[in-house]
Amino acid sequence: MATANPLGIDLDQYQWGFRMPENYVFKSRKGLSREVVEEISYLKGEPDWMRAFRLHSLEVFFKKPLPTWGPDLSVIDFDDIYYYIKPTDRQARSWDELPQEIRDTYERLGIPEAERKFLAGVGAQYESEVVYHSLKEEWEKLGVIFVDTDTAVKQYPDLVREYFGTVVPPEDNKFAALNSAVWSGGSFIYVPEGVKVEIPLQAYFRINAENVGQFERTLIIVEPGAYVHYVEGCTAPIYTTDSLHSAVVEIIVKEGARCRYTTIQNWSKNVYNLVTKRAVAYRDATMEWVDGNLGSKITMKYPSVYLVEPGAKAEILSVAFAGAGQHQDPGGKVIHAAPYTQSSIVSKSISKDGGRAGYRGLVKVYKGARGSKCAVRCDALILDDRSRSDTYPTMEIDEEDVQITHEATVSKVSDEQLFYLMSRGIQEDEAMNMIVRGFIEPIAKELPLEYAVELNRLIALEMEGSVG
């Protein structure tokens, strides 16, 4: 297999035990091929089944067309992207062991302090691999596993193999296939039966090198009666060239369990953010997606929940902000495949400076899913005449005994509201900010405090200069 030799490394010698020095950065060549995928798997020291999974996924990727709906993705040049970068050659065990540069970056993100106060464990994805991971001892005692997915493949191969790719198979869509072929990093969480993890588990993600694709893979398994809240926050520095982020998140919520997955995404404005997030909820289980999309050039993300047994519930809250040159195409998808299942989708989108934001959703109720309920609400706020909102709420209802409601509003910031706030001494730009913050408040209030603060701060930054 060692036919590719992009860096002039003698791969035979490598096989004999070559180890990269501690702060050596391996950078695979650009582009995608069978050799690149094999190399990734090889460098990670993966078992054969994972290598086979990757190679199969690559075949699927080559065969699948790009989506023919939604934002234009034809400009993505898959040959101009690095698919794997390894920042350090091993996992850091403690904060002090991290390289200074990386430590500085996270210092600025406030992780150590946040950890002391709030965090139960941190998985920080720097470029393409998780380099720092910690988990509070008490949970380890409870049997909770929270590691990066690469580590999970090695340490918990049976668990990973049982669930990996079962919720989002490579065949699902072109980008799921791409991720399946070249994935790296991401979080693996396992919560044993009846264990309730009271403090959110958090991970901070960044991509930091030009043209680096980030393909993290997250797998969460919540056993019966258990509870976990996973929080993922992303900030990214400015780039000059386009970048691709294509993650896959798979979640299994078993009987009576509950899982909440919160994301605040603030990729830099040239990132294509094409993410497949899906959960399966079993009897009386609850899955909640809370999803905030601010950055990126294009975001296509439709967190979905498959309600496969009676009493399962889904809640999807999403907020999107599109400024100049941005196209946010978020939404949600719920499949009611069993009786007495419930779902609620609330979407809030804001567009300004010619940005496009909206909602694209699918609610499917299968015949026999009697007594099910679904409520969809999407509100759009358009801040100027150049911006745009699109709403595509698709509903396929094959069962008669169901309650479905759908409400949609499109509004502009009213002069009356602005005048009211200004009549109290508040300047126009701050008044505008307040109205926008108020608009997303129903979602912000669902976020952990520090994320709500960050969301408001990010929106304030985006709003700068919006008043002439």
Place this chain on the structure above:
Amino acid sequence: MNERAPDLVIRNLRAKVEDLDREILKGVNLEVRKGEIHAIMGPNGSGKSTLANVLMGNPFYVITGGEVLYKGRDLLEMSPDERAREGLFIAFQYPVAIPGVNFASFLRTALSARRGYQNELIPVAEFQKILREKLDLLKLDPSIVTRYVNEGFSGGEKKRAEILQMAVLEPEMAILDETDSGLDIDAVKVVAENVNQLFDKAAGNLGIVLITHYSRILQYIRPHHVHVMLDGRIVISGGPELAEELEQTGYEGLQAQFAEVAAATPGDQPVRRAGKVFWVAH
């Protein structure tokens, strides 16, 4: 008191709605000093609320003539927020809801602006102390500030919330636009008491322009001056007894009186008669 220069001077103020040709204000004259309470009374459509909104700088209206001086400055050149920071306040007739915006944090932002904080907010502890004090003074249920601004407020709550804002911001000149409308008699009494408390507490540093359709609130708030507004102008001014007279004769009676005086007066000039001033303008 009348020896001091007026703090608010309105001269021949004319205004209209942007897209309409017809003027709503057709030359309003008024002078208000701090420490005075002026009531402006008039039937629906006479321009009272327009006057209030124009003074606060509502962009819905276009000024077509006249001038307004506030503390010696050209008020009409100032943005609404600047007017507010300079101590002008309006209690709106129909306060608009701002969904999702917490009342307390809105108040804190507004107070910080009023007190001249730049790019920062008044410290939480200091703000909470002020807020508690004002809630106590007005005997308001503190839970009101945990809600979103005006959202789901009853008519009475909205009016009282406006007065709470006035209490917190401590304006120098407050325009109360039909603060009594839509309230039952008990609620009118409570709101009126609140206004009196603020006026007394300000000890001469607050001027009030009270706009009202009915005289009932004037049983509780005693104005120093009463003005009657008809068809876009203040036509008759007088003391508190003018409100009582209005109660007897109604707007029609006063309109007839004014027409009679105007017919007998050549040119535009104020005519003093029976303790009242008739502002004749042909």
